[in-house]
Amino acid sequence: MRSAAARLAGLLFAGAVLVLAQRAQAQVRLDVPYVPTPPSVVEGMLNLADVRPGERVVDLGCGDGRVVVSAASRFGARGLGVDIDPQRIREARANAVRAGVEERVEFRLGDLFEVDLSDADVLAIYLLDDVNLRLRPTILRQMRPGTRVVSHAFGMGNWRPDRHETIDGNSVYLWIVPADVEGRWHMERSGRGVELSLRQYFSELSGTATVDGRAVPLHEGRVRGAEVEFAFELDAGTVERFRGRVDGGRIVAQADDDPFWEAERAP
Structure with a gap:
């Protein structure tokens, strides 16, 4: 028979393990409660984001991985899912194996605010309004112009979505990440x-054009990904529309713009 001392030591060890487990569980502080996205909404999100084969889809707060697994199995994409809850990551990896896409997806335990988004083509999120707002500067700083952000249920504050759909009673929002064009440009036509002096508010564009010493306001300005459009009064009484594409420090007219024009960012 075990001695009383041995039994006591065993009880103390078991108690210590229990305390450590409880502490570890307490350390998993969730910014967002886990609520699974309905399958119809998952498919709707990926359709709205126009996910294409070979693109990289990142899901922050991925839960059981259903968005990333669906992107890989139904759309031919690659994917990364990140969640702070170890149980969700285990479920996500198991779901990837069941779907046969484990070689095209990765699930990582971690903090969603520490993920590098620079190689994402599509960012999928189902978070909360305040979490989206905390994430927004990183999205605008790291994601390339023309990449897409799709969100279930929650918006981005005063960054208005490019599209909004309702799927089985659920709101889904899409944003196209805009190029940064704010500042001074010299345009040749x-x-x-x-x-040009351009002021940018997310995807909205305003400012002035100085023509022959005469400053006139820009109208109907917009940035959609790397595409830019605006209009101004080039000559008195004649408003012309200009459409171009940002290419580094230049904006080049679209092929069907006649006559041709281009702009270069001022130092």
Whole structure:
């Protein structure tokens, strides 16, 4: 028979293990409670984001991985899911194996605010309004122009979505990450110089164009990914629309714009 001392030592050891487990569980502080996204909404999110084969889909707060697994199995994408809850990561990896896509997806235990988004083509989120707002500066800083953000239920504050759909009673929002065009640009159109001063508010664009020493306001300005459009009064009484694409420090007219124009960012 075990001695009383041995039994006591065993009880103390078991108690210590229990305390450590409880502490570990307490350390998993969830920014967002786990609520699974309905399958119809998952498919709707991926359709709205126009996920294409080979693209990289990142899901922050991935839960059981259903968005990333669906992106890989139904759309031919690659994916990364990140969650702070170890149980959710175990479920996600098991779901990837069941779907036969484990070689195209990765599930990582970690903090969603520490994920590098620079190689994401699509970011999928089902978080909360305040979490989205905390994440928004990282999205605008790291994600490339033209990449897409799709959110179930929650918005991005005063960054208005490019599209909004309702799927089985659930709101789904889409944003196209805009290029950064705010600042001064020198524009050439048929040998004529125009100075542009652009002000940007997410995807909305305003500012002035100085033509022959005359400053006129820009109208209907918008940035959608790397595409830019605006209009202004080039000559008195003649408003012209310009459409171009950002290419580094230049904006180049779309092929069907006639006459041709381009702009270069001022130092």
